[in-house]
Each structure stands twice: as structure tokens, then as C-alpha cells.
Amino acid sequence: MSSPHFTHIDHLGIAVANLAEAEARYTAMFGVEPYKREEVEREGVMTSFFQVGPNKIELLEATKADSPIAKHVEKRGEGLHHVAYLVKDI
Numbered sequence: 706m707s708s709p710h711f712t713h714i715d716h717l718g719i720a721v722a723n724l725a726e727a728e729a730r731y732t733a734m735f736g737v738e739p740y741k742r743e744e745v746e747r748e749g750v751m752t753s754f755f756q757v758g759p760n761k762i763e764l765l766e767a768t769k770a771d772s773p774i775a776k777h778v779e780k781r782g783e784g785l786h787h788v789a790y791l792v793k794d795i
Contacts, residue, residue: 710792710793710794711790711791711792711793712790712791712792712793713790713791714760714788714789714790714791715761715789715790715791716754716760716761716762716763716789717760717761717762717763717785717787717788717789718763718765718785718786718787718788718789719762719763719764719765719783719784719785719786720765720766720774720777720778720781720783720784720785720786721764721765721766721778721783722766722778722783723766724751724753724764724766727753727764727766727783728753728764731755731762731764732755735755735757737755737756737757738755739753739754739755739764740754740755740756741753741754742754744768746768748772748773748774749767749768749769749771749772749773749774749775750765750766750767750768750772750773750774751765751766751768752764752765752766753766763789765786774786
């Protein structure tokens with residue numbers, strides 16, 4: 706039997722309406738500060754990463770009204786946006 710193409714879940718992506726408020730909630734909940742913040746201009750999103758034990762959580766806030774995250778939050782509200790797997794090869 707061959708090994709699976711993915712090695713493990715890399716992170717969970719959570720769409721949020723307000724990144725600063727979400728960071729405060731997650732910091733209070735898990736007792737850790739974000740270790741990385743990054744704006745991805747082409748996607749119209751600001752991200753914030755938390756390391757929680759062996760797990761990573763990415764918070765995503767729209768920076769443009771027509772971005773995929775803005776549309777996701779408008780249609781579905783805040784919550785799980787994606788599960789990212791670490792893969793050996795694409």
C-alpha cells in the first residue's frame with residue numbers, strides 16, 4: 706500500500722468579520738498571541754496565525770468588499786473557511 710499524499714493538517718482557516726476582535730477572542734481562549742500577520746493584497750485579505758499546541762489556526766479578514774472572504778462572511782457568517790493539508794507533492 707502506498708503512503709498517503711498528505712502528511713497532516715497544516716492549519717484551519719477561520720473567516721472573521723473583524724480581525725482585531727477575533728485575535729483578542731482567540732488570545733483569551735488559547736492563551737497565546739498570534740505569531741504571524743500578513744496581508745495578501747491580491748486576495749483582499751489580512752491574515753493572523755496562532756500556534757495552539759501542535760495545531761495552527763489562521764484567521765482571515767477581508768480587506769476588500771469583493772474579496773472571497775468578504776463574500777464568505779456575508780453569505781455564511783464567521784466560521785470555518787478551509788482546512789489546509791500539508792502534502793508531499795502536488
